[in-house]
Every structure is written in C-alpha cells, then in structure tokens.
Amino acid sequence: MTPSLALEKPAAAAPPASRRRAGGSLWPFVLPALIVVASVIVFPWGFTIWMSLNEWQIGGGSSFVGLANYGRLLTDLRFHDALWHTLYFTALAVILPVVLGLFSAIVFHQNFKARGFLRALFVMPMMATPVAIALVWAMMFHPQLGVLNYLLSLVGIPPQLWVFHPSTVIPSLVLVETWQWTPLVMLIVLGGLAAIPTEPYESALIDGASGWQMFWHITLPLVLPFVMVAAIIRSIDAIKSFDIIYAITQGGPGTASETVNLYLYSVAFAYYDIGYGSAIAVVFFLMVIGLAVLLLWLKKRVQWTEVGIGA
Known part of the structure; x- marks a missing residue:
C-alpha cells in the first residue's frame, strides 16, 4: 500500500535581502534633500507668515497683532496704486514680447x-x-541728451519725457522689457515651428490656401502650446520685475511706476516696517501663485483643444 503524500502549501518567499537592504537605505538619500527644502523654502516662508502676524519694527520689539497687517492693506491707497501698476506693467510686458516674439520666430524660421x-x-x-x-536705457531716455528723442526729431516727432512723466513711465519701462525678452519668446516659438510637420502645408498648397490662411489654420494652432509656455514664463518674470524698474526710476516719478515689489522693498528696508512688509510679501506670493495656476490651466485647455480638433 503506497503511503499518501500530504500536499503542503509552499511558504511565501521572503523578499530578497538586497530588496530589504534597498528599502531600508532610502532615507539616508532622501533626508538631506528634505532638510535642504525645509531650510531653504519652508522655514523662510513660515517665518515670513509669522512676521506678518506681528507688529515689528527694526530696532524695536514685536507684538502679535493677528490679521491687522492684512486689514491695513485694504485701506492702503499706495498699495492699491502699486497693485494697479503691477497688473498694468505685467499685461504690457507679456503681450508685446509674445506677439513680437511670435512674429520674429516666423521670420527667422524662413531660409535667407x-x-x-x-x-x-x-x-x-x-x-x-x-x-x-x-x-544704458536710462541715458537713452534722457529728454535732452538721450538718443531716442534725437531719433524722433529726425522724423518730425516732438521730444517725449519717457520715464520722467507719470503717463509714459510704465510704457517706457515695458519698452525695455520687450527689447530684452522678445528673443526668449522667439527661441521658444522657434522650437515649436521646427517640430511642425510639412504635410499640412503641402496639402494646403494643393488646396490653394493663402499664406495667411496657412498661418491662421495650421501654424498658429500647432504652435499655440509653445506660445502659452512663453507667456507663462514671461508672466511670472514680469510680475516679479524689480531690477529694471528700480535701476531706472526707483518707482518714480513720485510713485507712478512703483509696483508691489518696489513698495514691499520700501516698506521693509526704507521704513523698517518688517511686519507690514511681510504681509505684503505673503499677498504678493499668493498673486504669483494664482497667476501661475491660471496660466497652467489655460495651457492645459489649449493642449486639450488641439488634441480634440486633431482627433
């Protein structure tokens, strides 16, 4: 009689020793990065938020005031003007470089x-x-000695005050931003143009489409995601602009070109009101984050529309 053999369920295989060692050695690699992020990003912003809840003057003590500094922003007319100047400057400093950069990319995409x-x-x-x-631009903007007014006189246009008049100071500063950052937009859009296939243009030529029709119905829809990337980069950079404005006008004449960034600098480092300056910094940071989120959402919508049309 053959003895019956009992079938035993094999035990679950233990994880390899190398896997256990790898799993246990992750923290030594991750921990330094977490420490750096916490010390460079998290702690400064946490400390800034804490300072914004206090009345704190440099050289004096601090006292907790809660949201009083944020309530002060609601009645601060100078902050309201700075906010308007920031939005006005940002809109012009984004639209002009993006439009001119798109046009320049189309020109430089041609063979010549x-x-x-x-x-x-x-x-x-x-x-x-x-x-x-x-x-350099401050010298060019000079009403008597600047080369810009000399060039205007050659075509019969009267001299302008440029950055020395409240109504023209922000457009003049935008002129500098446009001159400097249109090439960046051009490079981004030029990369998009290089990735466009030639088949749609060949089909359009066979159908008798004009150059404008090919641009409007082929080039612009296909390159629009790249234009949105350029607009996102320019928007975040323009709303934070400080060096160009401060070096040319210091926010003047008066406060005609004072943006939120410059007002924050004045409050914190000229008036030594650290608590109120920190509240402005927090609000300004939320503005930048909100703008970035909005533009990223618009970029996703542009990509979705493009895919939907092509499907």
Whole structure:
C-alpha cells in the first residue's frame, strides 16, 4: 500500500535581502534633500507668515497683532496704486514680447542669407545684465541728451519725457522689457515651428490656401502650446520685475511706476516696517501663485483643444 503524500502549501518567499537592504537605505538619500527644502523654502516662508502676524519694527520689539497687517492693506491707497501698476506693467510686458516674439520666430524660421548671424544678434539682449541694460536705457531716455528723442526729431516727432512723466513711465519701462525678452519668446516659438510637420502645408498648397490662411489654420494652432509656455514664463518674470524698474526710476516719478515689489522693498528696508512688509510679501506670493495656476490651466485647455480638433 503506497503511503499518501500530504500536499503542503509552499511558504511565501521572503523578499530578497538586497530588496530589504534597498528599502531600508532610502532615507539616508532622501533626508538631506528634505532638510535642504525645509531650510531653504519652508522655514523662510513660515517665518515670513509669522512676521506678518506681528507688529515689528527694526530696532524695536514685536507684538502679535493677528490679521491687522492684512486689514491695513485694504485701506492702503499706495498699495492699491502699486497693485494697479503691477497688473498694468505685467499685461504690457507679456503681450508685446509674445506677439513680437511670435512674429520674429516666423521670420527667422524662413531660409535667407545670414539667418544664423541675425539670430545670434537678435538674442544678444537677453544675455546682458539687467542693471547694465537699465543704465544704458536710462541715458537713452534722457529728454535732452538721450538718443531716442534725437531719433524722433529726425522724423518730425516732438521730444517725449519717457520715464520722467507719470503717463509714459510704465510704457517706457515695458519698452525695455520687450527689447530684452522678445528673443526668449522667439527661441521658444522657434522650437515649436521646427517640430511642425510639412504635410499640412503641402496639402494646403494643393488646396490653394493663402499664406495667411496657412498661418491662421495650421501654424498658429500647432504652435499655440509653445506660445502659452512663453507667456507663462514671461508672466511670472514680469510680475516679479524689480531690477529694471528700480535701476531706472526707483518707482518714480513720485510713485507712478512703483509696483508691489518696489513698495514691499520700501516698506521693509526704507521704513523698517518688517511686519507690514511681510504681509505684503505673503499677498504678493499668493498673486504669483494664482497667476501661475491660471496660466497652467489655460495651457492645459489649449493642449486639450488641439488634441480634440486633431482627433
């Protein structure tokens, strides 16, 4: 009689020793990065928020005032003007470089002589130091000695006050930003143009489409996600702009070109009101985050629409 053999369920295989060692050795690699992030980002912002809840003057003590500093912003007319100047400056400093950068990218995408040299010459402004650019443009803006008014006189246009008049100071500063950062937009859009296939254009030529129709129905929809990327980069950079404005006008004449960034600097480092300056910094940070989220949402909508049309 053959003895019956009992079937036993094999025991679960233990995880390899190498896997256990790898799982147990992750923290030594992650912990330094967490410490750096906490010390460089989390702690400064946490401390800024704590300072915004206090009345704190440099050289004096601090006292907890809760949300009083934020309530003060609601009645601070100078902050309201600075907010309007920031939005006005940002809108112009985004629209003009994006439009001119798109046009420049289409021009430089064509084949013509000395295209590489002209491309290199066109991108040189974005490589210069902002303060050096500001000093050069400040001399160019001078009403009597500046070259801009001399050029206007050659075509019969009367001299302008440029950054020395409240109504023209922000458009003049936007002119500097546009000159410096249009090449960046051009490079981003140029990369998008290089990725567009040639088949849609060949089909459009067979159908008798004009150059404008091909641009409006083929080029612009396909390159629009790249334009949105450029707009996001320019928007975040323009709303934080400080060096160009401060070096040319210091927020003047009066407070006509004072943005939130410059007002924050004045409150914290000229008036030594650290608590109120910290409240402005927190609100300004929320503005930047809100703008970034809005633009990223619009970028996703643009990509979704493009995919939906092509499906």
